[in-house]
Amino acid sequence: MNLLRALVTVSGMTLLSRILGFVRDAVIAHIFGAGMANDAFVVAFRLPNLLRRLFAEGAFSQAFVPILAEYKNRLGPQEARRLVDHVATLLFLILLGITLLGMLLTPWLIHLTAPGFAADAEKFALTVELTRITFPYILFMSLVALAAGVLNTWSRFALPAFTPVLLNLSFIFMALLAAPYFDPPIMALAWAVVLGGILQLAIQLPALARIGMLPRFSFSLNDPGVNRILKLMAPAILGVSVAQISLLINTVFASFLPVGSVSWLYYADRLMEFPAGLLGAALGTILLPSLAKCHADDRPEEFSVLLDWGLRLTLLLTLPAALAMALLGVPLIATLFQHGAFAAGDVLQTRSALLAYCLGLASLILVKVLAPGFYARQNIRTPVKIAVLSLAVTQLLNLVFIFGLGLNHAGLALSISLASALNAGLLYRGLRSAGSYRPQAGWAAFFGKLLLALVVMGAVLWFGVGDEKAWLQMNMQSKIPWLAGLCLGGAASYFGTLALLGFRLGDFRKRSTN
Incomplete structure (x- = not known):
């Protein structure tokens, strides 16, 4: 399997999803702005989304994929099928219970996750109602995560990467066409979440059937593979929950800040998710099964080479993305979101959070490449301990940046970075200490060439942006071609400089045995 080709495939699907995600956010910003209703929806969607990442895509995938890869490579497809049946049944029953319990306890959960909303009875009641509608999303997406884990283990990367497109289409359809029929209109977004979850699950079922892995109901707590996954999930849930708890605590802080703070952080985070998903999630997706196979086959050298490839590719693509987003913050936000209820002041407030996030973009994606190096070896405790320490540091920095330096919502973003x-x-x-990764030769020259290319690109963008205030007053017909020209010019200057310095696409081709 050509990993670079797989990465391009996954990134291409993710690019489509991210583009539609920007369309989705632009539509939502136009219709709902950054006011009370949108703040309520952001909090309502964040809670089931948090639990989805906690129980499904995050902890579950980290524990499930290495074990499934081991079963597939060592025990054969029949044993792998049996494991999938048992895991799918148990996952469904657990998440069904969590979903029903969450819908019942929603008011208490909102008091916990957004206590500042309690001061406004209308805002609190709306948030509770929206959360109850969106909560079943965790059940659908947990099953989607299982299907994606199976398909990725069988090197079917394209379809799982495509499925988020359906959620974005659901949002766009409901916001544009269905919102006027709801009272209040923001309810349409909550039902869009449910519709998106159903569609994402439905599209993956035929693909599972084609590889003979469509789950059947088969309950068992005595399956040794299931027990190993549960044992790995315990620390994995803690590890994933650390990142999600950090976001949740940030929401608690933001709920006490000026109205719009939750939305400003949300829109900045959405911009950050573009490169993070395009590369970070894609690399993590294709690396984990490949690393797990190297570990199962006892090939430590190949394991180290795969990690080195992932690290170089991450820096090659994330450093220019972070620099470009920092320099193009106002043009990007003004072009994508400044229309309708989203005002010029919202652009500047969102830009301040985006600048803070840009400082940590490379690190956020490096974590997604480095952590699979532990998960593939079924060592989840080490990254969990590191994540817990990071959580503590995040909250200490929150206190300093918000109460000490008065950075408000931008301080929350900076602490995460x-x-x-x-x-x-x-x-x-x-x-490095465990001997799992040994850097390959040529890192010093690699860094030097990257730095020079970044300087050239930065200069092109700096002079190309011009007066940022002009972007706040410019019409859309002027913004779009100017921004497109800046993006193309920045990319051409960066990759052109690298080409002159001897970089070639073939240098990053990497094959892994399937």
Whole structure:
């Protein structure tokens, strides 16, 4: 299997999803702005989304994929099928219970996750109602995560990467066409979440059937594979929950800040998710099964080479993305979101959070590359300990930045960026200390060439942006071609400089046995 080709495939699907995600956010910003209703929806969607990442895509995938890869490679497809049946049944029953309990306890959960909303009875009641509608999303997406884990283990990366497109289409359809029929209109977004979850699950079932892995109901707590997954999930849930708890605590802080703070952070985070998903999630998706196979086959050299490839590719693509987003913050936000109820002041407030996030973009994605180096070896405790330390640092920085320096919502973003740098650094040191990763030759020259290309690109963008205030007053017909020209010019200057310095696409081709 050509990993670079797989990465391009997954990133291409993710790119489509991210583009539609921007369309989705632009539509939502136009219709709902950054006011009370949108703040309520952001909090309502964040809670089931948090639990989805906690129980499904995060902890579950980290524990499930390495064990499934071991079954597939060592025991054969029949034993792998039996494991999938047992895991799917248990996952469904657990998440069904969590979903029903969450819908029942929603008012208490909102008091916990957004206590500042309690001061406004209308805002609190709306948030509770929206959360109850969106809560079943965790059940659908847990099953989607299982299907994606199976398909990725069988090197079917494209379809799982495509499925988020359906959620974005659901949002766009409901916001544009269905919102006027709801009272209040924001309810349409909550039902869009449910519709998106159903569609994402439905599209993956035929693909599972084609590889003979469509789950059947088969309950068993005595399956040794299931027990191993549960044992790995315990620390994995803690590890994933650390990142999600950090976001949740940030929401608690933001709920006490000026109206719009939750939305400003949300829109900045959405921009950050573009490169993070395009590369970070894609690399993590294709690396984990490949690393798990190297570990199962006892090939430590190939394991180290795969990690080195992932690290170089991450820096090659994330450093220019972070620099470009920092320099193009106002043009990007003004072009994508400044229309309708989203005002010029919202652009500037969102930009301040985006700048803070940009400082940690490379670290956030490096974590997604380094952590699979532990998960593939079924060592989840080490990254969990590091994540817990990062959580503590994040909250200490929150106190300093908000109450000490008065940075408000931008301080929340900055604390996440700095803590992610600590997280990535400790993961790297852990892999080096364990002997799992040994850097390949040529890193010094690699860094030097990257730095020169970044300087050239930065200069092109700096002079190309011009007066940022002009972007706040410019019409859309002027913004779009100017922004497109800046993006193309920045990319051409960066990759053109690298080409002159001797970089070639073939240098990053990497094959892994399937």
